[in-house]
Amino acid sequence: MYSTLSIRKRFLHDIKNPILRWGYIFAIPGLLSYLLFTFYPTINCLIQSLYLIKGAGSAWVFHGFKNYLEIFHDRIFWDSMINTFVYVLLTIPLGTIVSLLLAVTLNSIIKGRGFFRALYFIPSVAGVIAMGIVFTWMYEPYMGVLNLILSKMGLPQFNWLRDSHMALPSIALMNIWQTLGYNIVIFLAGLLSIPTEFYEAAEIDGVTPFQKLLKITVPLIAPSMWFVIINNTIKNLQVFSEIFVMTGGGPGHATTTIGFRVYQYAFLYLSFGKASANVIVLVIIILAITIFQLRFFEKKTQVQF
Incomplete structure (x- = not known):
């Protein structure tokens, strides 16, 4: 009171x-x-998620927690769960590291920094659907530019999107490329806030560039790094558009994610109750992972988010 x-x-x-x-x-x-x-x-x-709903306009029949029980007994649901986490593990670490290294490189460039910053940001402006179509053409096994380059170099060619082992990493590679620009801008903002005196003192002490990166740069831009990791984790746990455009969840169920499974239940099977149950499960997963990340990163950086 x-x-x-x-x-x-x-x-x-x-x-x-x-x-x-x-x-x-x-x-x-x-x-x-x-x-x-x-x-x-x-x-x-x-x-x-608590009702049995068969299509738009149909009667809602109370179903309790049966929708949850049914999706938990669905093997494809667990496959989609594994695919979603694998996708996140493929994109977040590599995407963060590559973005950070490129940001450090761009920050050291004096002339043309603005040009290269804009150049790297272009993929982030392009739509996911458009980029998905472009990369689908690039991954084409017979006429695609990637296999053409590999054949000219005398290297083995790949069936990028039609091989169950290659499809998900291929989509992850497209995601990493598209998010580079946004991540680089965030990292550059953090890098520009670091006083140059720290680097000058490190040079006097004979510190190598790699040691400066680990001992000075990474700790001082940790908040920016955690923001990039958390933001991209939330986004990639909901991945759908790339899957829909590039593979349709195939081959088999090799690229079916939780987000794509929601689409299947809602628009292919017209089972809105199960689709909603999948959404609630995904929301709980995102909340749990985000809360864990915030608490973990807060302890590491002593920064209040």
């Missing part, structure tokens, strides 16, 4: 301040958008 009254008094006090009053007014559209486009769909999805 006391805390509720305190919050109410604080709110009434803030309203009297014209600056804070306008702050509340400008926050209202964002709050309403969140309630309308995020909170309400999530609650509606949770309710739908």
Whole structure:
């Protein structure tokens, strides 16, 4: 009761301040958008997961937790779970490392830094669907540019998207390429905030460039790094568009992810209850992993997120 009254008094006090009053007014559209486009769909999805719904306009029959039990007994669901985590493990570490190294390289360039920064950011501007189509053509086994280059070099060629062992890494490679620009911009912002005195002192002490990277750069841009990791983890756990465009979940179920499984249940099988159950499971997974990452990174960097 006391805390509720305190919050109410604080709110009434803030309203009297014209600056804070306008702050509340400008926050209202964002709050309403969140309630309308995020909170309400999530609650509606949770309710739908408890019902048997066969197509749009059909009657809702209460199903309890049977939708969850049925998807948990579905072998493809567990395959999609494994594929999703493998995809995240393929994209996050390699994408973060490559982005960081390129950002450090760009930061050391004096002339043409803006040009190269814009050049690397172009893939992030392009749509996922468009990039998926382009990479599908590049991965084409007979006419694709990648196999053409490999054949000219006398190296073995690959069936990139039609081999169950190559398909998911091939899609992950496209994701890494597309997210490079965004990650580089975040890392460059962190690098520009590091005082040059640290590097000058390290050079006087005879520190090698690799040691400067590990001992100075990485610790000081840790918050930027954690942001990139957390943001990309959340995004890649929901991967769908790349899978839909490039492989359709195949070959077999080699690239079927949780997000693609939601699409299958909703639009191919018209089982909205099971699709909603898959969504709720994915939301729980994302929340659990994000909370773990935030607590882990907070202890490592002593930064309050």
